[in-house]
Amino acid sequence: MIKNNKTLFRILRIYIHTFFRKYPSSLFLLKWLLITLVIGILIGSASAFFLKSLEWATDFRENNQWIIFLLPLGGLSVGLLYHYCGKDVEKGNNLLIDNLHQPGKTIPFKMAPFVYFGTIITHFFGGSAGREGTALQMAAAIADQFSKPFRLTKDERKILIIASISAGFGSVFGTPLAGAIFGLEVFLIGRIRYNSLFPAVAASVIADLVTRLWKAHHTHYHINFVPEITFINIIYAISAGILFGICAAIFSKSLHKTSRFFKSKIPYPPLRPFFGGIIVASAVFIIGTTKYIGLGIPTILESFDQQLPVYDFAVKMIFTIITLAAGFKGGEVTPLFFIGAVLGNALAIIIPLPLALLAGMGFVAVFSGATNTPIACTIMAIELFGIECGIYAAIACTVSYLFSGKNSIYQSQIIGEPKNSRFTSDIGKRVSDL
Numbered sequence: 001m002i003k004n005n006k007t008l009f010r011i012l013r014i015y016i017h018t019f020f021r022k023y024p025s026s027l028f029l030l031k032w033l034l035i036t037l038v039i040g041i042l043i044g045s046a047s048a049f050f051l052k053s054l055e056w057a058t059d060f061r062e063n064n065q066w067i068i069f070l071l072p073l074g075g076l077s078v079g080l081l082y083h084y085c086g087k088d089v090e091k092g093n094n095l096l097i098d099n100l101h102q103p104g105k106t107i108p109f110k111m112a113p114f115v116y117f118g119t120i121i122t123h124f125f126g127g128s129a130g131r132e133g134t135a136l137q138m139a140a141a142i143a144d145q146f147s148k149p150f151r152l153t154k155d156e157r158k159i160l161i162i163a164s165i166s167a168g169f170g171s172v173f174g175t176p177l178a179g180a181i182f183g184l185e186v187f188l189i190g191r192i193r194y195n196s197l198f199p200a201v202a203a204s205v206i207a208d209l210v211t212r213l214w215k216a217h218h219t220h221y222h223i224n225f226v227p228e229i230t231f232i233n234i235i236y237a238i239s240a241g242i243l244f245g246i247c248a249a250i251f252s253k254s255l256h257k258t259s260r261f262f263k264s265k266i267p268y269p270p271l272r273p274f275f276g277g278i279i280v281a282s283a284v285f286i287i288g289t290t291k292y293i294g295l296g297i298p299t300i301l302e303s304f305d306q307q308l309p310v311y312d313f314a315v316k317m318i319f320t321i322i323t324l325a326a327g328f329k330g331g332e333v334t335p336l337f338f339i340g341a342v343l344g345n346a347l348a349i350i351i352p353l354p355l356a357l358l359a360g361m362g363f364v365a366v367f368s369g370a371t372n373t374p375i376a377c378t379i380m381a382i383e384l385f386g387i388e389c390g391i392y393a394a395i396a397c398t399v400s401y402l403f404s405g406k407n408s409i410y411q412s413q414i415i416g417e418p419k420n421s422r423f424t425s426d427i428g429k430r431v432s433d434l
Helices: 002-022 025-063 065-085 093-101 111-125 132-144 154-173 176-185 194-213 231-265 271-287 297-303 312-326 333-347 355-371 374-385 387-403 421-426
Strands: none
Touching: 025 065, 025 111, 025 132, 025 154, 025 194, 065 111, 065 271, 093 132, 093 154, 111 132, 132 154, 132 333, 154 176, 154 194, 176 194, 176 374, 231 271, 231 312, 231 333, 231 355, 231 387, 271 312, 297 333, 312 333, 333 355, 355 374, 355 387, 374 387
16 A cells, blocks of 8 residues: 555656646746735735725715814824834835845835825825825735745746735726736836736736725726727827826926925925925815815716816826825825826817716826836726727827826836837936936
């Protein structure tokens, strides 16, 4: 009996060895499936907890609007936390991108709780920010703790970080395919690391599945009518894409310039969000509405159904730039969704395409131009709005990407492939050279 078992074990070992030698990719597949299963479960759970916390903070603020008066104190607390305890993680998403270009020390785990509390405080007291930055930083900080236990090489650690970014993005927005491509596309403009494709897809899908199992809420959007593709409609889509790209460039430039202004005028970092909070809170009570703070999801939903004031996108842009430039935490992406959707809504006055379609195109196209991720944004449109709008979204995202120039909300992005021949000399330069 023992002899038979040894023989069977020997045959099985030979079979496995032969299989992996004949199909070497299967070993890569198995390894990264196990790794992404671990990080996907953790990141998906973290995203679910974050989304539920964010929903609670938003509901409390809207039901107790007096708390917006305390936004300056909330900003001061965030500023003090990062100034005295979190200088090594203050760069946020740019730190993740830097580690993809030049891997350094393990991303400190404290980045996850710091950005979580910073973002919840921002939304709780009434800042205008998003959630993508928090999701990405939490995800990368969690995943990178496994780079040493898993004995990953420098190149494998890059794959791990890309997979974690994909998982964080896909799970927080409920768009796993867009999340996978975003992680591959965001760090190097114009180039994609295909050796990271499977880990990115696996991590994003698993994390999204786990987030849904925790019953975290994702917003659903609907475009009720998409016209047929005609030459004139393509021209309309290109025209809209140009305006979306210009809007994205203005947002990116203004965000960085305003940030430099706060730094030059207020040397002590914790006071920057304090004074930024005073400006935002005062503006809320002067205007008399809270529609421009927080995520702004209700207004985004309205942009698909009814005509909104044409200035809404500009006001949201100002609120978001002041909030983030002053040092509050969160992200730029959901405010960019707001800005793009409402700008598309406004363009329906002059561009004869359906209002909901233009809102959906703007939703993803301004984001595309501000992050230089046209493929991920096109796939996001298909996941959120349906495949019928795919061609219109692809046109808008691509044209916006081209017309946003070398601007980006992420200062550490590097040009891997120029958008056109005019930027050939810019290869390798950082897009932060504004």
